Amino acid sequence: MVSKKRLDFGFNGYQAPVIPKAPRSIRRRGPRKKLVEDNKFCAFELLAAVAGKLLEETESSASSNIAEGKFPVGICTDEREKMQLIDDKALKSESFDHGSCAESAFIPEVSAQEHNLLSNFKGLRQDENDCVAEHTSVHESYDLQENIDCDIKLGICEDKNSDGCKLGGSVSVGDSYDRKLESGSENEKNQIGYISMANVSTVKDPIGECVNTNVLINSESSVQLPVYRDSVHGALLQKHWNNVKLGIRDDDENSFGRKKTSAKIRPFRPQPRMGHRRIRKTMASKYWKAGPRLKDCELYNTSEGMNTFYRYRKSFYARERCQRAHLKKRKLSKHRYDHEHSNNSISNLPEKGMRGDKSSSAVILHRASRAPAAGKGHQKVKDPHVKFSIKSFKVPELYIEVPETATVGSLKRTVMEAVTAILGSGIRVGVVFQGKKVRDDHRTLQQAGISQSSNVDNLGFTLEPSFTHISPSATPKKLPVLLPCDEDQPLPRSPTTPMIDSGISNASVEPPIVTNLDNVNNNELISPSKTTDDAIMDGAGPDSKALVPVPPMDAEALAVVQANPKPKRTEISQRRTRRPFSVAEVEALVEAVEKLGTGRWRDVKMLAFENADHRTYVDLKDKWKTLVHTASISPQQRRGEPVPHELLDRVLSAHSYWSQHQSKQHGKHHNPVVVEPLKIEETTLAEGA
DNA sequence: TTTAGGG
DNA sequence: CCCTAAA
Numbered sequence: 001m002v003s004k005k006r007l008d009f010g011f012n013g014y015q016a017p018v019i020p021k022a023p024r025s026i027r028r029r030g031p032r033k034k035l036v037e038d039n040k041f042c043a044f045e046l047l048a049a050v051a052g053k054l055l056e057e058t059e060s061s062a063s064s065n066i067a068e069g070k071f072p073v074g075i076c077t078d079e080r081e082k083m084q085l086i087d088d089k090a091l092k093s094e095s096f097d098h099g100s101c102a103e104s105a106f107i108p109e110v111s112a113q114e115h116n117l118l119s120n121f122k123g124l125r126q127d128e129n130d131c132v133a134e135h136t137s138v139h140e141s142y143d144l145q146e147n148i149d150c151d152i153k154l155g156i157c158e159d160k161n162s163d164g165c166k167l168g169g170s171v172s173v174g175d176s177y178d179r180k181l182e183s184g185s186e187n188e189k190n191q192i193g194y195i196s197m198a199n200v201s202t203v204k205d206p207i208g209e210c211v212n213t214n215v216l217i218n219s220e221s222s223v224q225l226p227v228y229r230d231s232v233h234g235a236l237l238q239k240h241w242n243n244v245k246l247g248i249r250d251d252d253e254n255s256f257g258r259k260k261t262s263a264k265i266r267p268f269r270p271q272p273r274m275g276h277r278r279i280r281k282t283m284a285s286k287y288w289k290a291g292p293r294l295k296d297c298e299l300y301n302t303s304e305g306m307n308t309f310y311r312y313r314k315s316f317y318a319r320e321r322c323q324r325a326h327l328k329k330r331k332l333s334k335h336r337y338d339h340e341h342s343n344n345s346i347s348n349l350p351e352k353g354m355r356g357d358k359s360s361s362a363v364i365l366h367r368a369s370r371a372p373a374a375g376k377g378h379q380k381v382k383d384p385h386v387k388f389s390i391k392s393f394k395v396p397e398l399y400i401e402v403p404e405t406a407t408v409g410s411l412k413r414t415v416m417e418a419v420t421a422i423l424g425s426g427i428r429v430g431v432v433f434q435g436k437k438v439r440d441d442h443r444t445l446q447q448a449g450i451s452q453s454s455n456v457d458n459l460g461f462t463l464e465p466s467f468t469h470i471s472p473s474a475t476p477k478k479l480p481v482l483l484p485c486d487e488d489q490p491l492p493r494s495p496t497t498p499m500i501d502s503g504i505s506n507a508s509v510e511p512p513i514v515t516n517l518d519n520v521n522n523n524e525l526i527s528p529s530k531t532t533d534d535a536i537m538d539g540a541g542p543d544s545k546a547l548v549p550v551p552p553m554d555a556e557a558l559a560v561v562q563a564n565p566k567p568k569r570t571e572i573s574q575r576r577t578r579r580p581f582s583v584a585e586v587e588a589l590v591e592a593v594e595k596l597g598t599g600r601w602r603d604v605k606m607l608a609f610e611n612a613d614h615r616t617y618v619d620l621k622d623k624w625k626t627l628v629h630t631a632s633i634s635p636q637q638r639r640g641e642p643v644p645h646e647l648l649d650r651v652l653s654a655h656s657y658w659s660q661h662q663s664k665q666h667g668k669h670h671n672p673v674v675v676e677p678l679k680i681e682e683t684t685l686a687e688g689a
Numbered sequence: 690t691t692t693a694g695g696g
Numbered sequence: 697c698c699c700t701a702a703a
Contacts, residue, residue, distance in 0.1 A: 618691085
C-alpha cells in the first residue's frame with residue numbers, strides 16, 4: 001500500500017515519457033511488415049526525388065542529352081527494374097493483406113485500371129508501356145519530383161524544344177511520352193501525355209475511395225488544403241486530425257489510468273509467418289548490440305526527441321487501428337505509415353533544410369545560381385533567371401485538439417505529430433501566383449507570368465500534404481514470383497532491419513543515422529553503392545551515377561536507402577523502447593519484493609506498478625534479477641543511473657531472505673501472501689557479496 | 690497467464 | 697528487454 005502510493009506519486013511526477021508500449025501481442029502481428037515495405041516504397045520515392053533533384057543540378061548541363069532521348073531504353077529499363085522492386089513489394093504486401101484482410105477490393109479494380117492504362121499505350125513499345133504503367137504506380141514520386149524539380153527545371157529548360165520540362169534525370173512519365181513524342185507529332189505527344197495523366201489519376205481513384213472518408217485526399221485538383229483550401233477539405237483535414245488525437249490518446253503513457261484497454265485492441269492483421277520469430281530475434285540482438293553505441297540516442301529516451309518519434313509512430317498505429325477497425329481502409333493506413341517512415345528517413349537527407357521550411361522556417365532558393373552548369377550550358381546562359389527568396393512556407397492549417405488537461409509538452413507533441421504527418425505523408429509544394437494557384441507544372445515560369453520583373457510578392461509557395469500516394473498494388477504484373485513468402489527470407493537484409501525497426505534510426509535524426517550506418521556496414525551489410533535500392537537512388541539511368549557524385553548525401557541517403565527498401569520484410573516489430581527504471585521505481589520494486597518476496601511478480605506488479613502499464617511483471621522480474629546482480633558487483637562495474645546503495649542493500653537482503661523463505665506457492669510454510677515480509681532491519685546486509 | 694530462466 | 701518452456 002505504502003509503496004504503491006509512494007510509487008504512484010513518483011510516477012506522476014515522473015510523467016513517463018510517451019513511448020508506445022505497443023503490446024507485443026500487437027506488435028508482433030505480421031502486417032506491420034507490409035507497412036514497412038510500403039514505407040520503403042515511399043522512401044524510394046523520396047529518395048528518387050531527392051536524387052533526381054541532385055541529378056538535375058548536376059545534370060542541368062547534361063540535360064540536353066536527356067532531352068535528346070539519349071538513354072531512353074536505359075532509363076526505361078532501369079526504371080523498370082526499380083519499379084519491379086516496388087512492385088514486388090507491392091505484390092507481396094497485397095497478397096499478404098489478402099490473406100487476412102478483406103480489403104482487397106481495390107486490387108481487382110486497380111488491375112483493371114492498369115489494363116486500361118496499358119491498353120491505352122498499345123501504341124508504345126512494350127518497354128515503354130511498362131515504364132509508363134509503372135510510373136503510374138508511383139506517380140506520386142513524380143509529383144514530388146515535379147514539385148522539386150520544376151522549380152528549377154522550368155527555368156532551365158524553358159527554351160528547350162519540348163515544351164514539357166524534363167524531369168531531372170529521373171525517369172518519369174514525362175520521359176515516357178516525351179520520347180514518344182520525339183518520333184511522333186506534337187499532337188500525339190500531348191495525347192499520350194494526357195492519357196498518361198488520366199490514367200494516373202484513374203489509378204489513384206481506388207485509393208482515393210478508400211481513403212477519402214478519412215483523410216484528406218489529393219485528387220490533383222482538390223488538394224490544396226493550405227491556406228487556400230475549402231471547407232470540405234477543412235472537414236477532411238479535421239477528421240484526419242481527430243484521428244491523430246485519438247491516436248495520441250490511445251497510446252501514450254500519460255494516461256496511466258487508462259488500463260490496458262487500448263493495448264487490447266487487435267489490429268486486423270494477418271498472422272506473422274513462421275520464421276519471423278527467428279529473424280526478429282536475430283535482428284533484435286543486433287540492434288541491441290548497436291544499442292550501447294547509441295549513447296546520444298539514449299538521451300532521447302527521456303527527451304522530447306525520442307518520445308516524439310515514438311509517440312508519433314504510435315499514434316499512427318493507433319490511428320491505423322482505428323481506421324482499420326472502422327473503415328478498414330488499409331490503403332490509407334499503409335500509406336500513412338509509409339509516410340511516417342519515409343518521413344523519418346528522409347529527414348536524414350540533406351534536404352532537411354527544405355523540409356524544415358515546411359514548418360515555416362525560411363528558405364532561399366537561388367535558382368539562378370544553380371541553373372547554369374559547367375560546360376555545356378548553352379542557351380541556358382541566356383535565360384533570364386528568376387530568383388526566389390522563400391521566407392517561409394504556408395503551412396497547411398492544422399486542426400489540433402487536445403484536452404485541457406494535456407500538458408504543454410503533449411500539445412507540442414501533438415502539433416509535431418500533425419506537422420510530421422503532413423510532411424511524412426508526402427509534401428507537395430504548391431505555387432500560388434497572384435493569388436491563384438498555378439497547377440500546371442509544365443508551364444514555364446514565363447508562361448505563368450512569373451518573372452523577375454513580376455512582383456515577387458505575388459508569388460507564394462504552399463505546402464500541401466498529399467496523402468495520395470498510390471498504392472503499389474496498382475501495379476499488378478511484375479515479378480509475382482517472390483510473393484509473400486519472401487518475407488521470411490532473413491538473409492542479407494536482416495542486418496539493416498534492426499535499425500529500421502529499432503526506430504532509433506528514425507527517431508533521432510542525427511547520431512543514430514551515422515551509427516546505423518556504421519553498424520550496418522560493420523555487419524558487412526551493404527556496401528552502399530550496391531544496394532538494389534541504390535539503383536533507385538541513382539535516379540535515372542546509368543548516367544546518373546556519373547552525373548552524381550554527391551558525397552555527403554550519399555552517406556545519408558544511403559542510410560535511408562538501407563533503412564527502407566532493403567528489409568523488404570521488415571517487421572515493424574519494435575523492441576520496446578528501453579525505459580530504465582528510475583530510482584523511485586526501483587524503490588517501489590524493492591519494497592514490494594521485500595513484502596511479497598520473489599516469485600510473485602504478478603502480485604508485485606499489482607502492488608507497486610499497478611498503474612505503470614509499461615512495466616510488466618516480467619519486467620519487474622527482470623529488473624529484480626538485474627538488481628540482484630547489480631548489487632553483487634562492484635559499483636565501478638555498474639552502469640546506468642546509479643541505484644542508491646541503500647536500495648541495493650535492501651535488494652540483497654530481500655533476495656537473501658526470500659531465498660530462504662520460499663515465497664513461492666509451494667513454498668514450505670504459510671500462505672504466500674502471509675509469509676512475513678522481510679524486515680529490513682532484522683536481515684542485515686550480511687551476505688552482501 | 691504466470692513463472693522462471695536463458696538469451 | 698525478449699523469448700519460451702512449463703506450469
